[in-house]
Amino acid sequence: MNSRNRSLLISSAVAGLVCGVALTQQQVKAATENPVASSEKVVEVQAPGSKTEADTSINDTNGLTDADANSSNSASGNEENSSTNESTEVDKNVTNSQSTKAKQQVSTKAGQGSEVIDQGTWGTSKWEYTREGDDYVLHLHEGTLGSPSDISDENCRVGVGVLQLNENFRNQLTKINIDPGVIANECSNGLFYGLTKLTSIEGLENLDTSKVYSMYSMFKDCSSLTKIDLSHFNTSIVFEYSEMFRGCTNLVSIDLSNFSTPPELGGPSTIDMFDNCISLTDLKLGALISGDAFEMFANCTSLTSLDLSKFIMPTGMTTGMFKNCSKLNHLIIGPNYTSLINTKLPIPPVGTVIPGTNKKVAAPYWVATEGYQKGQLYTSEELVSLEGRDQVTIYDWVSTDQTAKESTENKAVTRLISIHLPNGGLQNVPQSAIISRKVYTYEDGSVDYGDWTTAQWDAYEVPVFSGYKPSSKEIPAQAVTGTTVDQTVDIYYTPAKQVVTIQYLDKGKIVGTQQVSGEIGEKIKPNYEVPDGYVAVCPPSTITVNKSGNQIVKVNVKHQLVQTSELKTLTRTINLHLPNNSDQVYSQIATITRLVTEDKVTGQKTYSAWKTAKWDRFEVPKFAGYTATSAVIAAKTVTSTSKNEVIDIYYTANK
Secondary structure (H helix, E strand, C coil), X not given: CCHHHHHHHHHHHHHHHHHHXXXXXXXXXXHHCCHHHHHCCCCCCCCCCCCCHHHHHHHHCCCCCHHHHHHHHHHXXXXXXXXXXXXXXXXXXXXXXXXXXXXXXXXXXEECCEEEEEEEEECCEEEEEEEECCEEEEEECCEECCCCEEEEECCEEEEECHHHHCCCHHHHCCEEEECCCEECCCECCCCCCCCCCCCEEXXXXXXXXXXXXXXXXXXXXXXXXXXXXXXXXXXXXXXXCCCCCCCCCCCCEEEEEEEECCHHHCCCECCCCCCCCCCCCEEEEEECECCCCCCCCCCCCCCCEEEECCCEECCCCCCCCCCCCCCCCEEEECCCECCCCCCCCCCCCCCCECCCCCCEEEEEEEEEXXXXXXXXXXXXXXXXXXXXXXXXXXXXXXXXXXXXXXXXXXXXXXXXXXXXXXCCCEEEEEEEEEEEEEEEEECCCCEEECCCCCEEECCEECCCCCCEEECCCEECCEEECCCCCCEEEEECEEECCEEEEEEEEECCEEEEEEEEEECCCCEECCCCCCCCCEEECCCCCCEECCCCCCEEEEEEEEECEEEEEEEEEEEEEEEEECCCCCEEEEEEEEEEEEEEEEECCCCCEEXXXXXXXXXXXXXXXXXXXXXXXXXXXXCEEECCCCCCEEEEEEEEECC
């Protein structure tokens, strides 16, 4: 096991031990609480993949007995006992982050331009995840934040804080808003770890860190953050800062001026604290005591100046503390910065230009420009291991002011926009941007160059041709730097779908429209959608699409007329009252008709005249010895004014 992993293991074990002891106390108190009061205790729900507090206690104490845990707890001091008791009280009301599947998913408007995506409670702090324009925002409200969930990262254990609340935070969350009254968890390992799209944290000054003992990996891999002001942080009991800002590759400024450590806590670990902060140029450190500082500033390749005047560095592992800090040429060191070894403090080759100046390195040494042994030269190892420094001292690379002839070099970088016109022609639009840099020619013939300035190719709006679609509507503006090369952008046109509007006209009045589409010159056969109640009058069988962009085809329509027949039935009933006192009934049916014409647009109906029908002549049956009241019932024409008739025939005996 190498020294770095050994130190990280020790730091993690210490943090885990404290977490485990605190949980053991909470469990003991819970076991002795009044049963009624205990029944009101809220169960804490862990996020997916996280361990319960009981699991953490068991694993992190590495099998310690209760007696061992109590012994460790009593040795931790009154501050830790107080912190643990407060944690126990908070535990009565805590509900941790719920799993992604168990969370209430909502999609409602939370206000003008704000949409709630997710929400829940972490610890006792309620939170909402919203979309506000282009930003995805996490709002943390008053209460104590929940505990981290452990995951594996680079063969080590790392805490995951807000990332456990929603799986989309890693590549989506851009902003965090912290309300007054938000209290950081005692163990804030990885509180903002892995939020790669996070660009700002508003209300960071509201976060109460007075009870936090570990900030391990707190901002690790927040690769989109550019500035962090932690001057309001209370770090009075923090003993773990390892990897706190590791991988914050775009972080330019960090203010830790209020960070301090009481001497009784010894030296907190600062292993890899700023590792790979490759953009960091402005770092303010307070009266921070450091124990192990393995690769603390490693790969801070933009850092040119570092003020360690308040930094307290007792004996500890400092291997690679300044590894790859290739531009670090100005150091301010105080009397409490004691002997260090193997820090890999850089000194570049003679002749190297010192960043931000016209000076060059004259010798591979540091020089005390102010303070202890002013004017004395040191190698890098001599400087960091120097003993007896009794005052704040400034050290710089040994340099020389060479007389240099300054000139300016200009470079034109061109973007050629080639527009391939619909008619086959070609139109070229050149865009030129001029950038420049300083050139320093020294007396010895050597030449140094300053940084190229930047310029811009403006956005270009592509010409519009009716009936055609360009491959791009706009060519965006583009920054031009020293690495930008000439380029050509080709724009091509393809026939665009044209919309043809069909207007349906009833005596010149538009009663309906329909839209069809096709390419210029295309003959399309429309499926006419004539308005209800109308029929088209000689519509064109095909439509040739033109390039006007507003083609209108007019189709005349007329009212649809539907004819039906109306029937009316009339009956003449003939009742024969026979001599034998029985009855016979004859029915004569006559049906008359007329035509009904309905206008399907207006619903109006027109009627033709009724046709006539006829009841036929009826011969009354004869019976010997009897005479009927009528021998014949005459035929009769039935009209629309006719009514049903009943005729009775009686028989009387002849005398």
